[in-house]
Amino acid sequence: MTLADLVDAPHEIPLDQLDVSDPVLFQQDVVGEHFARLRREDPVHYCATSRYGPYWSVTKFNDIMRVDTDHKTFSSEAKLGGIAIQDMQGGEGALELEMFIAMDPPKHDAQRKVVSPIVAPANLTLLEPIIRERAGTILDSLPIGEEFDLVDKVSIELTTMTLATLFDFPWEERRKLTRWSDVATATPETGLISSFDQRRDELMECAYYFKGLWDQRINSEPKPDLISMLAHSPTTRDMPFMEFLGNLMLLIVGGNDTTRNSISGGVLALNQNPDEYRKLMADPGLLPKMIPEIIRWQTPLTHMRRTALADAEIGGKQIAKGDKVVMWYLSGNRDEDVIDRPDEFIIDRLNPRQHLSFGFGIHRCVGNRLAEMQLRIIWEEILKRFSRVEVVGEPERSLSNLIRGFTYLPVKLHA
Template sequence: MADGNALKDEARARAYSTPLEDFHPGDPELFRNDAHWPWFERLRKEAPVHWCRDSEFGPYWSVTRYNDIMAVDTNHAVFSSDAALGGITIRDARPDLRRPSFIAMDPPRHDVQRKTVSPIVAPANLAIMEPIIRERAGRILDELPVGETFNWVDRVSIELTTQMLATLFDFPFEDRRKLTRWSDVATTIPMPGALVETEEARQAELMECLAYFTRLWNERVNAPPKGDLVSMLAHGEATRDMTPDEYLGNIILLIVGGNDTTRNSISGGLLALNQNPAEYEKLRANPDLIPNMVPEIIRWQTPLAHMRRTALEDVELAGQQIRKGDKVVMWYVSGNRDETVIENPDAFLIDRERPRQHLSFGFGIHRCVGNRLAELQLKIVWEEILKRFRHIEVVGEPKRVRSSFVKGYEELPVRILN
């Protein structure tokens, strides 16, 4: 723990000694080392709308306070998500590789495409899914080794969410780990030693994804409409004539959206409870707190650290002049710790009074379409954990993803104590 505190002190000293004009809060290394917190704390206090003049992602604005983020997120007329302008992440896709998907579109195209897939997470459908999720969660948990150290991310978080994704797509179950791989490949930053080392290697794998899903499309388009996502896209009026690029863009969106957020919240929730043992005790004493704990986990973890927009016109925000064409990054991870809006935001409190007051799902037209499904999976997994295990102990440091977009974990070593 002393080492952990020393690292925190070091991160804080760096954040407060670096001149604001040299700030690059989107540096992926800050997130890999869990060292980003003091940088955003300082920005919220001293430069809530901040211009980074240079970075590996080019220049960009950082919006770090809750209410300013809301102002950007709910104003799609001024702040565009369009893939042609760079899309929704701090990292621009190469112009020749910009694939449209409904999250990287503005109205009206966004609205009709989103409407095509949204029935899959309607309340009636979630009611059908609940017993399936519960049965699978129970089976995954029952197969875990008690008393041995294992990687929670792989055995539980990835497995549960990948099984769910396979169901949503009606994807061949034995190939489900391909979905995990494609999700990770789509969001990673290519570099030596990374998951993919070059952009060309990434594109080759994404072409495999497109080929696989094109085969599924051709099967479904020639069959009567069904309730899975591929069939919905193949038969939907607004989506049945998509180009291959657009189809792949939407498939990747649905894979990443259905995988990364839930998976990293399942891991992040267990880590939070271990870091806050009084809350773990509170949960064991009163499992009825689970529905309240779930949104608190999602706030505390913030599984996607940011979303990006591009200014369509000159605009003022919090006293700063943003120019047409500027990249504007909404740091949800910072807004979720904004002490002017959320009481005691750095504390993890499973009985927090207003746990749904968070930005993790976004706001406005791009609010996460699967937010209720994500919450349902988290709720069920914790109900099933408490039925089985007295304590799941984190026994080593988590290995975090090197990304300032996906805020997640590669490894979380744990041991079950019963």
């Protein structure tokens, strides 16, 4: 079966041959039809052959919740494969990293606790005016009525500034964080890297750069930035080097890719749904509901993966110990049995927080409130300045089955 068949005719593929993991399906934004078929015909679906080996797809909201909240049966451990459909250890391109999102308790809980104060309510209150000032500076620098790339000029710039603040990273070099974030999830076919060896070399460069910051801060008074927190905590100060790099990658990608793609995705969604855009302009008070709807609609992380520690049953299917289980958040966020009119972008939903984009259970996104705050602030500042952010060309999407993102989105601003 050709790639064109995969993209164009999900209903003609024999069910047992349906493989929703092909990154091209996500880049061309056609994977939704494949997920709709699985939710209808085989909500817990076994794919025997894929580039990532055999795996189970869990595609409905409540089944995903069942897996996500049962960490005793379904492991995130890196040594067992980790948290993505691509195994974290062993196999081509594997970086052999460890990070707290790819750990089970008690080690997961201890390491997560070290960094969680940075996104506690009190610290978010301190961050809000800083992020707002930067959002204003970014927006005021943009041309009115001229085409530019929203991804580069707004989405990446705001989230990279925030990330640099969280790390207390050298300001003039902050775009290194953007590059390392992109490289961390890239494959040679994306064009971002030429080989897996190049990716490893760039990420080792990242690790040694941060080791320089670490060495400065471990010998200084503790400060409220992520590197100081990790360096001064008894739980993390003696991490092995590849675990140090793994946790860096987690914080960089988690703090950058997800929010930046939700910013871009929200602009696109409003342009694709002009009635909703008019509704927002007439009533900016709808922003608190629109923000979680953007995050549901975009689902910036398409999936998380677990490995079964014991035989288990999900949705009537028998999962064997050792099986790879993929929770497709993107599919669960379109589950009509749980979410009303899930294929519509509705900025005044009655229950907009009913979505899976942040995960559930012990691995629920630690920075979810920071992500929502950045989205809220950028939209509050946009609404103060512009009557419309108009998409003027086709978006270009990431070639990835994990990060649901954009590499380019041409827009014009209307005063």
